[in-house]
Amino acid sequence: MVPGFLKASQDSKFTVLASDVIYPVGSSDDYGTKFYRPYQDYQAPIYAIPGNHDWYEDLGGFMRAFCDAPPLAPEPSPRPLTPAWLRSLLWHRAHPTDEQRLSEARQLRSALAQRAVQPGPYWAIDAGRLRIIGIDTGLLGTIDAEQGRWLRVVSAGDMPKILITGSPLYVDAEHHPCPIEGGGTVDEIVRDPDHHYVAAIGGDIHNYQRYPVPVDGRTIQYVVAGGGGAFMHATHTIPRVSVGHVTEDDFRCYPLRGDSLAFYSRLYGRRLRMRRFFTLTEAEATAVIARRLGIAPTRAQGQPARVTPRTRLVAALLGAARRPDRTARFRLPVRKAYTQLFSPGSATYSPPFFKCFLRLDVTPDSVRLRCFAATGNLRQELDPPVEDEVTIPLPRQGTGG
Template identity: 55%
Template structure:
């Protein structure tokens, strides 16, 4: 994991700001945004209706003549490349910062897939212009997607209209009852009416013949040479219905190697989330079945990169979190020493590194709360987290430059000035070796980098509602996307960083890579 990928030495912000329609940010502190997003809480309290609504969408798609197996057959050769981007659609600086590097690395790719949360906060069709069509208007190939929980806050109406060209479902009127469903219905947010003229105008940004794609439904299987790409819809709460499960088992019976694309990761933050199936069983039971020949499972929802190589019998399945495609960064420094699924800490990979995550949050909160004693330099963060986790620092200490609280003024596009980067310490100060002090230990504990009963909010629960405090409008952004290639019987998955800095736009740094042989399952297994 490189210092370039962290972007600490950023002296020249990228050109991504020129792509944005305006400089407005995205705020979860807005009462209007919170109220529009209330379906998450209602689903937790009174049950998730996604399974019932999904069945209606699937029935409507089949009635319209969609492929019965929801199969996509793109035109690709024996060797091909594609992109996977997760949790993209906030429409602010952190989303647009990913675009230049994505276009650079994505040259020649056959298609892209968005894994989870295409549009924040509620998946409404009216938000697709600035959060989907505009940022990806210059990507020349088709884009497919699997929905995330935020796309479901609109009943999946915007998602189905854009990706499946499906008309809205007829509203169902139900009388009030004291059942959980009845109580949920009192406050449940209904889908917004779609302004078809506005949506059609937005769609013109991606109207070139090579960009057009209509997928058959919210879940699908993509038929590729030597590989199946299987996308599932996990609704709001991370489950699938019995009908989707029967479809998943059916398409998984094909002996070809497979990659699962899911809205919720199966391994995340050293925890196991196998994805329950309505009526019993789990999605991971299907993935682990050796006859189904899954080689990887990629999920969004968590806004960073993690990779867990899990041994299942005599093979290894790569379980990947890749949700850093645009939304604010979820901390990695709160991930404990990894042992989930039998994965050894030394085999686990994440971006940003835990030490960079700790340093980022220390500087963010030191600035927001005017508490300078919280500041932890990148080198200090690496040492603190290495001591806590019990591993060797994953990057040589002494290579990271200090990140100030604001980015350098924008300069014209071109090579970065050749001045040497600053070393850890105050901006402009002489380099000093990183060492662990009592102040650093206390700061790390308050920030969640060490065990402590009280800590500042860096976890998922807080960020779901108050991500404004962790939203950063200047580089580095710690975003990521995946480039996947199939060549000569080998699948190669590479994670690229997007920092928002001009040098990384020109040459996006690769932060992780894994090569997977593609072969049929062993006889009898």
């Protein structure tokens, strides 16, 4: 992903990593190979919000890298046969940081133009007319009362705002408003017309999705943008969209559902050594997705592929979404169970990768949001393709619009 990112990010002022910076457990010893080295040639500051994976080692690595915090004090060993002892057997425990290794890694991004120290895991940045607010949703996808109070304060005022969160508020055709300890939700703050949010961008899920949700006469762009690393989460499991007054015609995703299904068909064909049965072409996958969801094919084709009993069976086994009036049957794990059991070892090193990143260009009147694909193909590294684009108008300050 990095070569295309470096090309598309030329002249950008800073970058934000939208959660799960270091996969899978946020270890400080992994920052050299997974953060400092890949981004050593990006000549601007990088800020971040943590995701659940960054919390698996108590946020120690994240705080060292982005907040210049001291190392965490070692935890005392729990007494045997106590509840704390039992938890320690079942939960990943942080190990001491290799300080020399971390110090050497930091030198890779030590230029003055690259330096950035953020105050904590949640923050606000004013970028011209736009305020970008990053929140920390921790392990459970919620925020505590203290952060909730802070969020309400920094959300006040008529400056247009974009939220960056580790827990997308709209994802997989569902609404997840993100509870705040003590009452209320993050999405209530985003929707409040006095706060002037124009978008909410969430990481965590490893693909791209966009839901333009109408709210009180305006549109808030709810975006999933967690496709920058690790494996690719399936999009072919996303049902026909009808949520928050957003329909299938309004919804956008990358990879397209057909490409996602074709990718997973090759993956399972290889894993189960049944390539001839499982493998679908992009045309076959696109056709069967269109049939199952009752939608038009999402990519212009010459001669449409025929939907055969085999393609229908493979699509069903791989969890392709169905119309709401159809009941689900047995399927292979491609979502939560797949993530837990197989995904860490399923990263592919053969293009296309179906990774992506966003670029936001802010003017006094609008924000231009583009989703760039990172496929691993040389031509697209030199000229990253835009998979989705939207221009978001910014309300004029003081107008209440």
